[in-house]
Amino acid sequence: MSGLIVYHYPGCSTCKRARKWLEARGHTPRLVDLVATPPSQAKLRALWEASGLPLAKLFNTSGQSYRAGGWKDRLASATEDEALAALAADGKLIKRPIVEAPGGRVLVGFREADYAGAFPASS
Secondary structure, three states, rough: OOOOEEEOOOOOHHHHHHHHHHOOOOOOEEEOOOOOOOOOOOHHHHHHHHHHHOOOEEEOOOOOOHOOOOOOHHHOOOOOOHHHHHHHHHHHHHHOOEOOOOOOEEEEEOOHHHHHOOOOOHH
């Protein structure tokens, strides 16, 4: 599937599993390193809106940046713009991987059942 983009962190085991799953089914995604080049606030907004998920689901709740920034307590009162600006400023704060497929479908994280429904094997 051309046009498939995976926003990932190269050292992330979940990202590696997602990439391996996609590649085993004939998909060759374009990779974007979330830490080296985090998406802009506008891009993150577009990804979030396309995902259909609550904004909190874009946060890597198990990461050091989340804990150090006090996001467990801050997120409930943060505005959308504040939350998206924080994500754009620190790629380690972003839940990964984020997969953007042609047609606007966006998946956050890696659940094999979700990927199977969204990305049928290439022929």
